[in-house]
Amino acid sequence: MQCDYFDRGVCRSCTLMGQPYADQVLDKELRTRELLHDASEAAFDATGTAVEWLPAITSPESGYRNKAKMVVGGTVQRPTVGILDHRQRGVDLRHCGICTPGIRHALPVLADFIADAGLIPYDVAARRGELKYVLVTESPDGELMVRFVLRSEGQLPRLREHLGVLRAALPNAVVVTANLLPEHKAVTEGDREIVLTERETLSMRLGDVTMHLRPQSFFQTNTHVATELYAQASAWIDEVSPSSMWDLYCGVGGFALHAARPGRAVTGIETSREAIRSAKQSAREAGLEGVRFAADDATEHALRARSETVPELVVVNPPRRGIGETLSTWLEESAVRHVVYSSCNPVTLAKDLARMPSLRLRRARVLDMFPQTGHLEAVTLLSRG
Numbered sequence: 001m002q003c004d005y006f007d008r009g010v011c012r013s014c015t016l017m018g019q020p021y022a023d024q025v026l027d028k029e030l031r032t033r034e035l036l037h038d039a040s041e042a043a044f045d046a047t048g049t050a051v052e053w054l055p056a057i058t059s060p061e062s063g064y065r066n067k068a069k070m071v072v073g074g075t076v077q078r079p080t081v082g083i084l085d086h087r088q089r090g091v092d093l094r095h096c097g098i099c100t101p102g103i104r105h106a107l108p109v110l111a112d113f114i115a116d117a118g119l120i121p122y123d124v125a126a127r128r129g130e131l132k133y134v135l136v137t138e139s140p141d142g143e144l145m146v147r148f149v150l151r152s153e154g155q156l157p158r159l160r161e162h163l164g165v166l167r168a169a170l171p172n173a174v175v176v177t178a179n180l181l182p183e184h185k186a187v188t189e190g191d192r193e194i195v196l197t198e199r200e201t202l203s204m205r206l207g208d209v210t211m212h213l214r215p216q217s218f219f220q221t222n223t224h225v226a227t228e229l230y231a232q233a234s235a236w237i238d239e240v241s242p243s244s245m246w247d248l249y250c251g252v253g254g255f256a257l258h259a260a261r262p263g264r265a266v267t268g269i270e271t272s273r274e275a276i277r278s279a280k281q282s283a284r285e286a287g288l289e290g291v292r293f294a295a296d297d298a299t300e301h302a303l304r305a306r307s308e309t310v311p312e313l314v315v316v317n318p319p320r321r322g323i324g325e326t327l328s329t330w331l332e333e334s335a336v337r338h339v340v341y342s343s344c345n346p347v348t349l350a351k352d353l354a355r356m357p358s359l360r361l362r363r364a365r366v367l368d369m370f371p372q373t374g375h376l377e378a379v380t381l382l383s384r385g
Helices: 021-035 037-047 101-117 153-161 163-169 223-240 254-259 273-286 298-304 324-333 346-354
Strands: 067-074 079-084 090-092 131-138 144-150 173-180 192-195 202-206 209-213 244-248 265-270 291-295 313-316 338-343 359-367 377-384
Touching: 021 037, 021 346, 021 359, 037 346, 037 359, 067 090, 067 101, 079 101, 101 131, 101 144, 101 153, 101 163, 144 153, 153 163, 153 173, 163 173, 202 223, 209 254, 209 273, 223 254, 223 313, 223 338, 223 359, 223 377, 244 254, 244 298, 254 265, 254 273, 254 291, 254 313, 265 273, 265 298, 273 291, 298 324, 338 346, 346 377
Parallel strands: 144 173, 244 265, 244 313, 265 291, 313 338
Antiparallel strands: 067 079, 067 131, 079 090, 131 144, 173 192, 202 209, 338 377, 359 377
């Protein structure tokens, strides 16, 4: 992939830009295998069977990212949407090539809207202004969620007044919100969300499963690879055929909803109440029975479980820090027979697997969720004995 922004040196966020894509994927596979080497060797020594490494799942090299988190800079007359440079000045990236075509179409429209509506970009260095970020998510069906992150409610009337103009210019923006972030700190959103449209959720249809995405809920940033991730995990789950499973760190319910089957009790746990609302709505609309979701801490949920309620299989999909020592130890000492561990950080994945020697690594696969960067997703199947 070629990128003018990268070539001009104005954005170096995609650290592997210009490296042949096949080499990027191979490097990620080799790095992940090296990090999981000890777990692979332990599994072989215990069973005499080598870990099965499946071929890596690749992605389109460009146009893959379904969510753009753009800093708003510049002036009212000439706003920028992109990043900040080393002087905290706005750098415009409205034609960023890793974003989906729908987002690339939307960003120039949103930049024009910011100027026409008179929304005041936030000046980080001076700590003045109102509009901090514009966050855009595109669904597989081409619908958009647009979120304006504001310092205060001061520009809400102006945003409401011009909403019709935005909807006319961007008719596929079916969910539009204002998020309030009054603090001056390095985060992209605040706690309070004000929905400005009738619809509150974006429908994310992956195969036969439709998930509802609310503004403050996590979703995998690469729709193509996310579809493959859920399909792979579901295939492994069906192979061992548990009658009960937990989906910990479930987000909007991706693994749970894809793995739900008649006669299988499925529980999804996630700290975000907004994500749990989304997951419950998706399960209800799909008519799924035996599937429940609850807002709770994954580790605390496990520690409180009675022995008779421990499931046969647990799916974990933690943030980059991994599941940590407490949950790893609980899984090691529990009666859980199988674990599907999906990780965006093979370093913490390796550390967590080392804490669970009784759960042998059986299968592993790298998924290139983030082309042009050093980041990746890895999914593994662990089984006891």
